[in-house]
Amino acid sequence: MSHVLLRHRDIPDINKLNVYKKNGGFDAFKKAVTKMKPNEVTDVVKNSGLRGRGGAGFPTGLKWSFIDNKSWPHYVVANADESEPGTFKDREIMESNPFQFLEGLAIASYAVGATVAYVYLRGEFWQVAAFLDEKIAEMEEAGYLGDNLFGKDYSLKIFTHLGAGAYICGEETALLESLEGKRGQPRVRPPFPPAVGLYGKPTIINNVETFTNVPMILANGADWYKSMGTSDSAGVKIFSLSGRVRKPGNYELPFGSTFRQLIYEHGMGIQDGRPIKAIMPAGASSSLIVVDEKVLDTPMDYATVRTLGADLGSASVIVLDETVDIDWVINKTIHFFKHESCGKCTTCREGNHWMRNLTDRIHHGKASSEDVTLLLNVAKQMQGKCLCALGEFSTMAVVTGIERFPEDFKKAVKA
Amino acid sequence: MSLDKKYSKEVKQILSKYPAEHKRSAVMPLLYLAQREEGYVNKEAIQDIARVLDMTETEVASIIGFYSLYHDKKAGKYRMQVCTDLPCALRGADEFLEKLCGNLGIQVGETTEDGLVTVEAVMCLAGCDRAPMFQTQGPDGIKYHEYMTVDRTMELIEALKGDEK
Secondary structure, eight states, X not given: OOOSSOGGGTSTTTTSHHHHHHTTTTHHHHHHHHHOOHHHHHHHHHHHTOXXXXXXXXXXXXXXXXXXXXXXXXXXXXXXXOOSTTOOHHHHHHHHSHHHHHHHHHHHHHHHTEEEEEEEEOTTOHHHHHHHHHHHHHHHHTTSSBSSGGGSSOOBEEEEEEOOSOGGGGSHHHHHHHHTTSOOXXXXXXXXXXXXXXXXXXXXXXXXXXXHHHHHHHHHOHHHHHTSBOSSSBSEEEEEEEESBSSOEEEEEETTOBHHIIIIIISOSBGGGOOEEEEETBGGGSOOEEOOHHHHTOBOSHHHHHTTTSOOTTOEEEEEETXXXXXXXXXXXXXXXXXXXXXXXXXXXXXXXXXXXXHHHHHTTOOOHHHHHHHHHHHHHHTTOOSSHHHHHHHHHHHHHHHHOHHXXXXXXXX | OOHHHHTHHHHHHHHTTSXXXXXXXXXXXXXXXXXXXXXXXXXXXXXXXXXXXXXXXXXXXXXXXXXXXXXXXXXXXXEEEEEOSHHHHTTTHHHHHHHHHHHHTOOTTOBOTTSOEEEEEESOOSOGGGOSOEEEEETTEEEEEXXXXXXXXXXXXXXXXXXXX
C-alpha cells in the first residue's frame, strides 16, 4: 500500500514544490477555498473520523466546530513541539513531506476562518524551522499563501515560531503561553482554546501529523479515509518504533495493525532475538504493558490498547527486552519528568522531586522495600491532582512498573 | 551597540510576525539573536529586549531561566548536548557519553581546556531511532548529529577546531 502521510517514501523529491504540485498538491486547498464553505470542510473532516495525533485522540472535526464565531480574529497553531521521548514522526513529516503538512494547516485555517497561522516548533528543530521557512516562502511565491488566494476573498499567512527546550510546551495551553512570550506553563481549562486561545482569541491547535492527513481526506473523501483503520480509530497512524528493536524508525500503518506486525515485520524483531519484556506504547508517558503472545496480537487503536491497561497516545512504541530492569526504566522516565516539570502546580513539582529521590535510591541499591511502597504511594497520590495531563503522565510508568514488575524492585532493594 | 541597532533588520523582521499589540511574542526569537555571538545572553541584551518589547528585565530573565536552550553564562563555543533519555539509553547513549567525556578528559557539564566544547546531557531530542545522537548549539544555530560513535565525534571536534583557525 502506498503511504498517505510519509509519501516521500513513494514519491522522490516531494519536498520540491513542482513535484508536490504534480502529485495533486494544493488541489485540496484550492477546492476548499473556491468550491466549499468553511463549515463544509469541517464536516468532511468530522465525517472522516480523524482524531488528533498528538496523543489525546480528540476528534479533529469536532474540535474545529467548537471555534467561537462571536469572537475574532481566529488563529490556527500547529503543534510541532514533538518532545515526548520515543516520538520522532512530526520531524520526518516536516523534513520530507513539508508541503502536505503546510497545505493541511492552510485548509484548517480556511475551515475556521483564520488568516494567520503559526507553526510552533521545539527549539531543537532549528534546521527544520529554517527549512519550513523556505517552503513557506515558495508557497507565497507560487500564490498558495498571501492575499486573495485563488482569486477569492481569503488571505492567509503562515509563520514559524521556535520554542527553546521545554517539554511542557507540547501541552496546548502552555504552548500558547510560550507563543505569547511567556514561560510555558499550562492554563486552567476551561475555557478551551477554541473559545479563548492565542492572545485570548479563538484558536485551533492540532498536531503536525493531524494536519498532514487533511489534504488527503479532502482529496479522496471521508469514506475513503474511514475505509482504513478500525471503527474506533479511522485511518492511518505513524508509529515511532524505538528501543531494543533491530530496525527502529517510523512506520505508517493502518490503525488496527498489531504490535507483532509493527515490532517483528517492520522492526525486524529484537536485537539478538531476545524475548520482549515490556512495551511502552506512548513514550515515557506510557504505562508499561507486560508482554505475552496475546498482547503481541492486539490490534493497535485507541480503544483496544486501553484494554491492556495503557494508552496508545502518540504511538511512540518503546520496546524493552528481557535484559532491561524496570527500576532503571522508571529512574530514566522520572529524571525526564523532574527536569521538565514546569513548576506551576505543587503536585507535579514536588511529586517529581520526591519520586526522583526515591527512584535514585532504589536504582542505586540504597533503598529498602518501604521506599518502593512510598514511591508507589507518592505516584498514586499525585494522580488526579495535577493541573495538566503531563503531570499525570509522570506517574504512569512508576505505578505500572512497580505493580506489574514487582520482581525487578525486590531485586533492586535487596542488592 | 544595542541589540536592536546591531541587528535592526532582523529585529524588524521578527517583530513583523506578531500583532503589534502583542510584540512580547518576539521575546524568544530575540533571545536567540542575543546569544548568537557569545553563546549566552548578557545583561545589556536583557535590558535591550525589555525596552524593545515593553517588558521588565525580570520578565525577560525569567524566560531565559525557564527554557533550557537559553543561557546566562558563558560556556564552550559549542555546546554538545547528548540525549540520554530512555530510548537513546536503550541504544547505548550513557556509555557513549561516558566514553566521550573520558576521551576529552572532562566531566559532563564541563568545557574542554581550549574553550571549544562543553559537553552536556539533555532530554529527548526526537532522534530516538538514530542514537547515540546529540545536537551542537553554537554560533550558527543548532545542528543534529545522529548515528554517532565516539570516534566520529572526535573527528567532528577536530573539524570544529579547524573552523576556529
